[in-house]
Amino acid sequence: MKFFTVIFFLFSGFLFAQEQQDFSDSWSDLYSYYQVKDITAGNNKIYAAAQNAVIAYNLSSGEIEKISSVKGLSGEKISTIHYAENLPYIVLGYENGLIETFNTQTGKVYSFIDILEKQTIAPDNKRINQFKEGQNKIYIATNYGISVLNLANLEFGDTFYIGNNGSQLAVAGIEIFQNKIYAATQGGGLRYANIDNPNLIDYQVWQSIGSNYLKEITRLQDKLYVLTLDNRQFQIVNNAFVFANQYNSDVRDFRSFDDKLVVSLQNEVLVLDASMSQLASFGGTQDFTANFNTALLAGERIFIGDQNEGLLKANTAVAGNYEYLSPPGPLMNRIFAMEAIPNELWLTFGEYSLYLNPFPLNKRGLSHLKNEQWINFRYQDLPQARSIVDVTINPNRTEQVFFSSYFDGLLEIVNDEQVFLYDENNSNLEPIDNAEASPDDLRIGSSVFDNAGNLWFTEALYTKGLLKKAPESTNFEMFDVSEVIQDPPNRNAGFPDIISDNRNNLFLGSYLDGIIGFNIQTESFAKVSGDEGAGNLPSNQVNTLALDNNNQLWIGTNRGIRVLYNPAAMFEEPNLQTDQIIILDDDGVAQELLANTNIAVIRVDGNNNKWVGTEAGAFYLSANGQETIYRFTKENSPLPSNIITDIAIDQASGEVYIGTINGLLKFRGKATASAEDFSKVRAYPNPVRPQYHGAVTIDGLQTGANIKITDIEGNLVYETTAQGGSIQWDTRAFGKHKVASGVYMVLITSQDQTETKITKIMIVR
Numbered sequence: 001m002k003f004f005t006v007i008f009f010l011f012s013g014f015l016f017a018q019e020q021q022d023f024s025d026s027w028s029d030l031y032s033y034y035q036v037k038d039i040t041a042g043n044n045k046i047y048a049a050a051q052n053a054v055i056a057y058n059l060s061s062g063e064i065e066k067i068s069s070v071k072g073l074s075g076e077k078i079s080t081i082h083y084a085e086n087l088p089y090i091v092l093g094y095e096n097g098l099i100e101t102f103n104t105q106t107g108k109v110y111s112f113i114d115i116l117e118k119q120t121i122a123p124d125n126k127r128i129n130q131f132k133e134g135q136n137k138i139y140i141a142t143n144y145g146i147s148v149l150n151l152a153n154l155e156f157g158d159t160f161y162i163g164n165n166g167s168q169l170a171v172a173g174i175e176i177f178q179n180k181i182y183a184a185t186q187g188g189g190l191r192y193a194n195i196d197n198p199n200l201i202d203y204q205v206w207q208s209i210g211s212n213y214l215k216e217i218t219r220l221q222d223k224l225y226v227l228t229l230d231n232r233q234f235q236i237v238n239n240a241f242v243f244a245n246q247y248n249s250d251v252r253d254f255r256s257f258d259d260k261l262v263v264s265l266q267n268e269v270l271v272l273d274a275s276m277s278q279l280a281s282f283g284g285t286q287d288f289t290a291n292f293n294t295a296l297l298a299g300e301r302i303f304i305g306d307q308n309e310g311l312l313k314a315n316t317a318v319a320g321n322y323e324y325l326s327p328p329g330p331l332m333n334r335i336f337a338m339e340a341i342p343n344e345l346w347l348t349f350g351e352y353s354l355y356l357n358p359f360p361l362n363k364r365g366l367s368h369l370k371n372e373q374w375i376n377f378r379y380q381d382l383p384q385a386r387s388i389v390d391v392t393i394n395p396n397r398t399e400q401v402f403f404s405s406y407f408d409g410l411l412e413i414v415n416d417e418q419v420f421l422y423d424e425n426n427s428n429l430e431p432i433d434n435a436e437a438s439p440d441d442l443r444i445g446s447s448v449f450d451n452a453g454n455l456w457f458t459e460a461l462y463t464k465g466l467l468k469k470a471p472e473s474t475n476f477e478m479f480d481v482s483e484v485i486q487d488p489p490n491r492n493a494g495f496p497d498i499i500s501d502n503r504n505n506l507f508l509g510s511y512l513d514g515i516i517g518f519n520i521q522t523e524s525f526a527k528v529s530g531d532e533g534a535g536n537l538p539s540n541q542v543n544t545l546a547l548d549n550n551n552q553l554w555i556g557t558n559r560g561i562r563v564l565y566n567p568a569a570m571f572e573e574p575n576l577q578t579d580q581i582i583i584l585d586d587d588g589v590a591q592e593l594l595a596n597t598n599i600a601v602i603r604v605d606g607n608n609n610k611w612v613g614t615e616a617g618a619f620y621l622s623a624n625g626q627e628t629i630y631r632f633t634k635e636n637s638p639l640p641s642n643i644i645t646d647i648a649i650d651q652a653s654g655e656v657y658i659g660t661i662n663g664l665l666k667f668r669g670k671a672t673a674s675a676e677d678f679s680k681v682r683a684y685p686n687p688v689r690p691q692y693h694g695a696v697t698i699d700g701l702q703t704g705a706n707i708k709i710t711d712i713e714g715n716l717v718y719e720t721t722a723q724g725g726s727i728q729w730d731t732r733a734f735g736k737h738k739v740a741s742g743v744y745m746v747l748i749t750s751q752d753q754t755e756t757k758i759t760k761i762m763i764v765r
Contacts, residue, residue, distance in 0.1 A: 020072030020100075020109040023638045029053065029068040030369070030657070030664040031640075032333045033326040036305030038253075039296040040090065042083030043104055046296065046303050047090050048311040049081040050326070051333055052640055052662055054090070054102070055311050057325055059298065066327050067102060068638070072109030074098055075640025075662055082131035082138065084151055091138060091149075093128025097121070099140070101154065114156050115140075115147060125168060132174035135195065139181065144168040146183060158201045162191045166203040173217040177224045182236075184214035184226050190236065209239050216254035220261050221274055227254050245276050257297035269295045269304055271316065280316050328374040330367035335645050335659030339391045341398055342652035345369040347664070348403060350387035356460060356494040356511055358406040358443065361386040366403065368416060375416050383421040385411045392447040392455070402455060404444040410457065410469075428475045432461035433489035446498040448506070450520060456506055460494035466508070466518060484525045485513050497545045503568055507553060509542030515555060517570045526570040528578060530557075536577045537562055538596075546602040546610070548623070549703070549724065554610060556599030560592060561612070561625070581625040593625050603647045606724030607671035611656060613644030618658050623723060632658070638665060654699070654726065670695075672725035674703040678748060678757035687762035688731060696761060699726035704751030709761075712743050731763060741765045 031053050038049040048055040052075050053068035069075035073092070080093040088105040097115035102108075115126050125143040132139045137157070138149040145168055148157035162183060163169030170186040181195040189210035197205050216227035224236040225244060233245035233254075253264035260279065261272040267290045271280040282304060284290035291307035297316070303325075304312040310326025336351045349364035363379035363386055379386075388411065390404035403411040409423035423442055424431055432441045447457035455469040464478035465488055482488050495516075497509040508516040514529030514537050530537035537557060544556035553567035555578060562578035570576045581593040594612065601613040608623040617633035633642050640662035648657040651673035658665050675681075681700035685692055698707065701722040709718040709729060717733040732738050741764050748757040 020074075020111060022072055022107065023070050026668050027070050027638050028666045028668075029066065029070045029638065030329060030666055031066075031068055032329045032331060032663070033066070034310040034329065034331065035307055036293060036311050036326070037078060038081045038294050039303055039305050039311075040081045040083040041296055041298055042085065042090070043088065045104075046298065046311075047081055047083060048303070048305055048325075049078040049092065050310070052077055054078075054081065054092070055326060056104075057303075057311065057313075064325060064327060069640050069663075070638045070665070071102075071107060073100060073102070074111060075634065075638065077662070079128050080130050082133065084138065085133055087151055089151075091131055093131060093140070095127050096123070097126025097128065097142070099128060099149070110154065112149070112154075112156065115142065121168070125170070129171065130173045132176060134176040134181075139174045139176075141171040141174045141183070143170040143186075146171055146174065160200050160203075160206075162203055162206045163188060164203075172215045175217045175219050175224065177219045182217060182224065184217035186215070187211070187213050190214060190217075190226060207239075209236065210241055212241070216251065218254055218256045218261070220256040221259055223274070225254075225261075227251055252292065253294040255296075260297060262295050262297050262302075264292050264295045264304070266291060268292070269302070271297065271302070280319055282314060282319050285320050285322070330369075330374065330664060331365050331376050331378065332367075333640075333663040334661050335664050337390050338646050338648045338657060338659055338664075339393050340648035340650045340657055341393055341395075342650055343371050344393075344398070345648060345650075345657055346391045346393065346401060347659070348388045348391050350389045350406060352387065352389060352406055352494075356496070358387040358389070361407055364388070366391075366413075370416075377413075377419075382411065382419060384408060385421055390444075390446050392449065392457075394453075394455075395449055396453050402447055402457075404447055404457060406443050406445065406460075407441055409442045410444050410447075422474070422476075426474075428478075429459075429467075430462070430464075432459075433463055434461065443494065445495050446508075448498045448500050450500045450504070450506070451502060456498060456500070458495035458498055458508065461489055463488045465495070466506075479518070479523065481516070481525070484516050484527045485510070496543050499545045499547055501547055501551060501567070505568055505571070507545055507547075507567060509545045509555070510540070511542075512540055514540045515542055515545070515553075515564075515570075517567070519571055522571075524571065528564065528570050528576055533575055535575070536579075543599055544601045546604050548604045548610070549608040554602045554604070556602045556612070558598045560595050560597055561599055561602070563625075583626055593621075594619070600644050601647050603649050605649050605656070605669065605671040606651050606654060606673040606726060608723050609671060611647045611649065613647050613658070615643050617642045618644050618647065632667075640665075651725075670697045670699070670726055670728055672699045674722075674725045675700050676702075678702070678705075678750070678755055681748060681757050681759055683746060683759055683761045686760075687764055689764050695728040695730045697726055697728050698746060698748075698759075701725050701727065701748065702750055702755075706749045706751075708747040710745050710747065711739070712745070714745075717744065738765070739763060 033050040035051045036048045040047050044059050046057040056065040077095045079095045082091045089101045092100045099112040101110050121144050127143045130141040136151050140147040146160040150157050169188045171183045173184045175182045180192050183191045189208050189212050191206045191208050193206045213229040214226050231247040231251050234241040235244045249265045263270045269282040288309050294305040296303045300316050302314050313323040330347050332349045337348045339346050347367040352358045365379045366377040368375040385405040385408050387406040388403045389406045392402045394400040399415045401413050409421050412420045443460035445458040453471045459465050465481040466479040468477040493511040495508045495510050500506050504520040506518040517526035528535035530540045538559040539557040541558040546554045553564040555562045564578050582590050583593050597614050603611040610621040612619040620630040641660040643661045646659040654669040654672045656667040656669040683698045705722040710716050744761045746759045
């Protein structure tokens with residue numbers, strides 16, 4: 001389980017404090033740390049809140065650490081961060097009302113779900129806006145009012161509803177000044193009360209100044225300042241607003257450090273003295289356009305959080321000379337499509353809706369992970385390719401990669417440098433058939449290479465919806481799909497997936513017409529659908545297709561999974577039927593696997609097992625689908641969301657990349673692709689030490705290889721046949737008792753018995 005629950009009984013209700021699990025042994029995060037929202041400091045470190053994780057920067061050593069869902073954080077979207085003085089905690093507030101503490105000494109994470117699960121507060125009002133520490137408490141500014149967290153025991157205290165007649169009122173920020181607590185509210189002006197008043201829960205003890213919409217509050221020496229929605233700064237004098245300053249663009253952060261005021265505008269960070277005279281200014285450079293969110297002053301250094309560049313460091317005396325501190329990662333967390341080959345991964349972030357509508361178009365770029373190094377292509381690095389929804393790596397020339405823009409055409413990148421966009425102006429590509437309203441609309445969808453090295457791809461809302469690009473050609477051959485899709489300009493909404501087999505066949509998953517088959521040699525189409533008597537699909541919306549190691553076609557629809565055990569037969573049998581996968585539930589009742597589930601992606605690993613991505617997490621199924629080996633969700637894993645968008649597998653290492661709407665994670669899978677020979681056979685961990693309780697992986701195998709494991713005297717303790725490039729042994733004798741300490745021989749024989757290999761495993765109990 002991801003957590004155990006400790007229940008505290010409070011006069012104000014229940015508090016559920018959940019200790020989160022560290023998943024570092026099996027998982028690593030590949031999050032984007034380039035969108036920094038808030039910064040705090042303590043314990044000689046700077047802590048910067050990225051979108052769903054934290055950057056820790058050591059002021060003395062310069063060491064950078066990532067704190068993410070892999071270490072127990074929720075992976076939800078962070079709204080604010082605070083370092084608790086005199087305690088080894090950073091406190092995180094989230095947009096959904098969740099609060100978490102991270103112990104900087106032990107690494108333990110506790111989650112507080114009181115606000116998150118409060119039924120009387122609307123979800124939009126649960127956002128945590130700010131933490132303010134005082135009197136050994138943290139006052140929490142939210143969109144409903146103020147809640148209190150006691151630092152002595154990390155328990156919730158009272159909640160203050162300070163709106164008129166005790167109603168909910170959004171509080172943007174809190175300040176403690178001259179023994180009073182001040183709340184800058186959104187539409188209710190400035191509310192305040194004596195902080196020592198034992199009855200702060202009573203709205204009548206709170207007084208108000210004005211009725212402005214306030215968005216910031218801070219104290220600077222002996223003065224209290226607020227900021228209004230129109231970016232005017234006022235000092236509070238004798239319970240009245242006195243104008244102090246005006247900013248010419250949107251103020252995103254407004255806070256003081258000793259005798260200085262730091263104001264973060266979108267394009268500039270200002271450092272002002274107590275008289276509002278400017279001491280320093282920090283803006284963008286020729287390398288980046290500033291999009292600042294927040295800033296923190298630490299002596300002669302300033303740390304700035306940018307929306308696109310992450311955490312920046314500069315010297316206050318040398319404006320514009322930045323050091324980039326964010327850990328390398330992808331451009332964004334919202335993954336749409338990806339593809340992996342050994343030691344490489346490509347990501348796209350463009351997207352379309354459930355109905356394959358790309359509007360509004362986005363400009364999100366691409367990311368490439370190669371040999372553990374990130375290479376990012378921002379939109380301005382690409383020739384106006386918007387809404388990129390698919391990526392395909394040339395298996396015969398892996399430095400050549402194609403990307404599908406769902407509005408602008410087909411993008412080609414070679415060696416991470418040469419970039420070319422095929423469109424209607426430089427090729428024979430044509431816009432969608434009904435292009436009067438948008439004559440440049442080229443909705444290129446999924447793509448795949450065939451065995452001859454041709455790239456096949458699809459175009460939506462177009463009669464000739466299947467296209468081919470020969471290896472050296474700059475033009476395209478087009479195939480009319482109206483034989484299998486009625487009225488393509490209107491019904492051909494798109495093809496979410498396309499795959500090829502080793503028999504010159506293509507299989508296309510369509511949005512409205514089931515599976516479309518195309519034989520490359522005969523240029524003939526076939527179709528399997530959910531129409532009555534036409535294929536037994538649960539739906540004609542096919543999201544994903546996968547051919548497994550037995551050449552069986554796995555089909556993921558918006559209403560479940562089907563399998564075609566002989567997909568090539570669809571060209572010969574007009575009413576070919578797909579099959580359900582029937583499993584037994586815990587009560588022994590037969591039921592359909594993942595019935596009525598929206599299947600986003602199916603991928604096949606080296607052992608022919610299936611990874612399935614859904615809106616309810618990721619499933620790892622046995623080769624025939626009868627066994628669920630793993631099910632990963634937010635509740636039992638570091639997944640930042642249960643909504644899986646894509647899955648990719650490095651078949652050489654067995655590592656599995658799982659993309660979600662909130663970020664990308666890597667799972668250390670053990671199933672690898674079949675090897676050509678036994679030259680790279682290995683067993684790990686080896687030796688197996690007493691503290692290790694997992695399985696031993698043996699990889700570098702060939703599919704069909706026989707593996708026998710014996711003790712040193714030749715007694716057989718385990719035997720199996722490899723379904724791919726690896727197997728796992730639980731160190732038990734035929735699944736019964738664990739074997740004793742000693743050296744065990746691993747005898748490997750290829751399926752045709754022409755090749756053998758012997759390796760050893762040492763076990764220490």
